[in-house]
Amino acid sequence: MTTPAEPLIEVRDLRHEIDGRCVMAAPAFAAVRGEHTLLLGPSGSGKTTLINVITGLITPTSGEVRIAGQVMSALPAAQRDQLRRRTIGVVFQTLRLIGALSVRQNLALAQRLALGQNDSAAIESLIAQVGLTHRADARPRELSQGEGQRAAIARALCAKPAIVVADEPTSALDDANAIAMSDLLLATAEATGATLLIATHDNRLRARFDRTLTLATPQVAA
Amino acid sequence: MTLAGLSLAYLKDRALNTALNILLLTLSVATLVILVLFSSQLAERFERDAQGIDLVVGAKGSPLQLILSSIYQVDVPTGNIPLATVDLLRADPTVAEVIPLALGDSFRGYRIVGTEPAYVENFGGVLAQGQMFAADYQAVIGAQVARETGAGLGQKFVGSHGLSGDGHDHEETPYEVVGILAPTGTVLDRLIVTPVGSIWAAHGFAAPPVEGDAEDHDDHAGHDADHDHDHDGDGHQDHAAHDHEDGHEDGHDEHAEAEPEHAAHAGGGDLEVTALLIKYRSSMAAVRLPNFINKQTELQAAAPAVEMTRLLSLLGVGIDAVRAFAILLMATSGLSIFVALYSALRQREGDMAMLRVMGARPGAIFGHIVLEGVLLAAAGALLGVAVGHAVVAASAASFPQLRDMGLTAARFETAELVIVMAAIGMGALAALIPALKVFRVDIAKTLADTR
Numbered sequence: 001m002t003t004p005a006e007p008l009i010e011v012r013d014l015r016h017e018i019d020g021r022c023v024m025a026a027p028a029f030a031a032v033r034g035e036h037t038l039l040l041g042p043s044g045s046g047k048t049t050l051i052n053v054i055t056g057l058i059t060p061t062s063g064e065v066r067i068a069g070q071v072m073s074a075l076p077a078a079q080r081d082q083l084r085r086r087t088i089g090v091v092f093q094t095l096r097l098i099g100a101l102s103v104r105q106n107l108a109l110a111q112r113l114a115l116g117q118n119d120s121a122a123i124e125s126l127i128a129q130v131g132l133t134h135r136a137d138a139r140p141r142e143l144s145q146g147e148g149q150r151a152a153i154a155r156a157l158c159a160k161p162a163i164v165v166a167d168e169p170t171s172a173l174d175d176a177n178a179i180a181m182s183d184l185l186l187a188t189a190e191a192t193g194a195t196l197l198i199a200t201h202d203n204r205l206r207a208r209f210d211r212t213l214t215l216a217t218p219q220v221a222a
Numbered sequence: 223m224t225l226a227g228l229s230l231a232y233l234k235d236r237a238l239n240t241a242l243n244i245l246l247l248t249l250s251v252a253t254l255v256i257l258v259l260f261s262s263q264l265a266e267r268f269e270r271d272a273q274g275i276d277l278v279v280g281a282k283g284s285p286l287q288l289i290l291s292s293i294y295q296v297d298v299p300t301g302n303i304p305l306a307t308v309d310l311l312r313a314d315p316t317v318a319e320v321i322p323l324a325l326g327d328s329f330r331g332y333r334i335v336g337t338e339p340a341y342v343e344n345f346g347g348v349l350a351q352g353q354m355f356a357a358d359y360q361a362v363i364g365a366q367v368a369r370e371t372g373a374g375l376g377q378k379f380v381g382s383h384g385l386s387g388d389g390h391d392h393e394e395t396p397y398e399v400v401g402i403l404a405p406t407g408t409v410l411d412r413l414i415v416t417p418v419g420s421i422w423a424a425h426g427f428a429a430p431p432v433e434g435d436a437e438d439h440d441d442h443a444g445h446d447a448d449h450d451h452d453h454d455g456d457g458h459q460d461h462a463a464h465d466h467e468d469g470h471e472d473g474h475d476e477h478a479e480a481e482p483e484h485a486a487h488a489g490g491g492d493l494e495v496t497a498l499l500i501k502y503r504s505s506m507a508a509v510r511l512p513n514f515i516n517k518q519t520e521l522q523a524a525a526p527a528v529e530m531t532r533l534l535s536l537l538g539v540g541i542d543a544v545r546a547f548a549i550l551l552m553a554t555s556g557l558s559i560f561v562a563l564y565s566a567l568r569q570r571e572g573d574m575a576m577l578r579v580m581g582a583r584p585g586a587i588f589g590h591i592v593l594e595g596v597l598l599a600a601a602g603a604l605l606g607v608a609v610g611h612a613v614v615a616a617s618a619a620s621f622p623q624l625r626d627m628g629l630t631a632a633r634f635e636t637a638e639l640v641i642v643m644a645a646i647g648m649g650a651l652a653a654l655i656p657a658l659k660v661f662r663v664d665i666a667k668t669l670a671d672t673r
Binding site (some may be wrong): 078086090092096101112118 | 223224225227228231232234235572573576577578579580581582583665666669670
């Protein structure tokens, strides 16, 4: 467990290679509870790889990521799954909502997987918070892009995770929707006290975050 | 929402595919269930109706026809035999019991069987109401006859000539119901039993007194003493007055050759019965008696066990062919489930990866995919059982012969449970290979590759 002052995310000397080629080299950084961080970088800078390392989906070539004090890559697969399930909510650019389920069911499944039980009131409250009460029974294919993104944010937050990470959540949106989306993420993270990390190449979001980190494209060795 | 709920949601999401897979499995399971119900009930009924009977003696002809007509009451008799045969066989020391049967008439499709109380006792028949017949034209009716016709004690009815119920009525010789039997689950339930003398008398012969006591052989000796009386000219004239030939034509066209003269209609003037049911006293009888009767008399002896084994083996070829077809159909539906799940999971690789991101363990996702196959198979299997029973119920309601054979949909066989378990196992097996993919999924790569 961590105290409020202790970082929930710590990244140190992180580097990941594929077939000997460096695809991500992240600067050291830490984020404490409730902190909102924008991770900016151009395409190919390894933002998605960094998100995957932070969420424990891939093991970095070197360096380490600590989540709530635990080194993610040092954990056995089952414990890694458990830590991710209980601590991290993820929003992807392509939403990744389960097509066979309604918005409400998507949230309920995520909540059940994370907490082992359903809190219907919390789900309804979250659906209302993202303005989807009238679309709660709709399937993802019946939603507009904006509605789908709001549903994906709600799903990432429905288990009240300590950390919310988002990978390019606004890349396909126009200016107004991109701003609305980031504001929604900020507001909901603020409301739940979650630490927010958004990885994006979208400079439009820079102004809305107090803290911005830059991820440079890794240098290819000559 | 649980992973089990997710399995259901996926099945509902591709409803047409799910429905077709269920339909395919339903058809195969229903076919197997119908076969199980039909063959098991048929075999059991054959065994129950032939209980205690070692040999049937009747007129020359098809031995199977003799068994079907005398024991199962589903075919026309091969002909009649002299009444004197009864005493001849009763005098045989290897024979324990001889029960005569006189057939030829019916009431609303239910056969009227002239016999002795020993026939009722052979099937464990117990009177639910009234008493056993003691005189001509007294009738004891089976439970099904009572239920279907609504006949009660003291009511009178008129038998129709012929076994199919559409011959002319013997209006001048009505029967009176003196007893109603409790259900036995045997052929007795759908019979009307009366003294042999009733059958003779109904056809114009003044029957000798029948005491209704199978053990009282002296009574049968009395039959012989009365033969002259029975076969006087008046008797034959009365009988002719029934327009017997017309009755035959009206009632038995479909069995023109096989239709016997009714029991009392003596070709040579002697009283006759249709068949004799024999119980052996010793196993020696099984060795000697059928051989003796078949080779040295004008009669025919047929063993129910032998004929039924032959019939079931003949039917068995057809049943095996249908069973093989149904199993093939089930294997096809298993393959169909496999293809459906394999194809669906290829499209759902992104969902699987997302479930892993949300923290679902690989084993839990594996279980949810197998559950999808199991749910499909279970739905098909249970629907198949329901459809199988519905078809059997409809068949029994539509075809009197099947109903008369005692075919019922209200019984469940252990083999049906085996079929259901096999179908569910097959569904799980069909889901296994697609489900195993979850252990090999590279989440990050899948999320990158799928949109």
